Amino acid sequence: AQRVTQPEKLLSVFKGAPVELKCNYSYSGSPELFWYVQYSRQRLQLLLRHISRESIKGFTADLNKGETSFHLKKPFAQEEDSAMYYCALNAGNMLTFGGGTRLMVKP
Amino acid sequence: DAMVIQNPRYQVTQFGKPVTLSCSQTLNHNVMYWYQQKSSQAPKLLFHYYDKDFNNEADTPDNFQSRRPNTSFCFLDIRSPGLGDAAMYLCATSRGENNQPQHFGDGTRLSIL
Numbered sequence: 001a002q003r004v005t006q007p008e009k010l011l012s013v014f015k016g017a018p019v020e021l022k023c024n025y026s027y028s029g030s031p032e033l034f035w036y037v038q039y040s041r042q043r044l045q046l047l048l049r050h051i052s053r054e055s056i057k058g059f060t061a062d063l064n065k066g067e068t069s070f071h072l073k074k075p076f077a078q079e080e081d082s083a084m085y086y087c088a089l090n091a092g093n094m095l096t097f098g099g100g101t102r103l104m105v106k107p
Numbered sequence: 108d109a110m111v112i113q114n115p116r117y118q119v120t121q122f123g124k125p126v127t128l129s130c131s132q133t134l135n136h137n138v139m140y141w142y143q144q145k146s147s148q149a150p151k152l153l154f155h156y157y158d159k160d161f162n163n164e165a166d167t168p169d170n171f172q173s174r175r176p177n178t179s180f181c182f183l184d185i186r187s188p189g190l191g192d193a194a195m196y197l198c199a200t201s202r203g204e205n206n207q208p209q210h211f212g213d214g215t216r217l218s219i220l
């Protein structure tokens with residue numbers, strides 16, 4: 001069975017500091033990994049997916065199969081990045097979510 | 108231009124009184140999902156439909172049922188809500204193909220009196 005682990009429930013950084021939200025997974029097949037973000041009082045929305053290898057809102061994430069990780073990174077955090085972030089693994093059309101990390105960016 | 112629409116946004120019901128939450132989509136996606144999300148927790152999948160095929164998660168209580176009368180609509184029925192069923196309920200859709208993301212609605216927050 002697949003599993004997604006986000007070790008940090010809360011990550012607090014100052015504006016302009018680099019940020020890394022950790023995600024580790026376990027899955028026997030070829031993983032499809034996503035990061036979802038939930039801003040205060042808004043819907044859960046897709047931030048990025050590993051297959052796209054793109055940067056969204058300054059965030060990037062690289063799939064490391066050797067370390068079974070998909071960490072989310074941003075070099076300079078902004079206050080508007082404050083939100084709940086979920087790493088998710090897609091297998092058989094079903095998402096398994098990590099427990100989520102709340103990112104707080106302080107001014 | 109919301110593509111996954113959930114009604115109502117807030118629902119209050121009494122302990123034991125049946126309640127139905129609704130979800131509609133304009134994306135014409137094959138798969139529709141229902142999740143339960145409790146405070147400070149990740150969404151938990153209850154069940155999903157792939158077209159008309161219903162797939163129940165093993166640990167979803169029998170109290171929870173779902174209907175999908177057509178491609179666009181999917182309903183979550185809670186037959187006898189208990190206090191522990193108070194949560195945010197999220198509907199999502201996807202195309203059902205590899206590497207396709209799920210699209211979520213705003214959710215319905217259910218309160219039990």
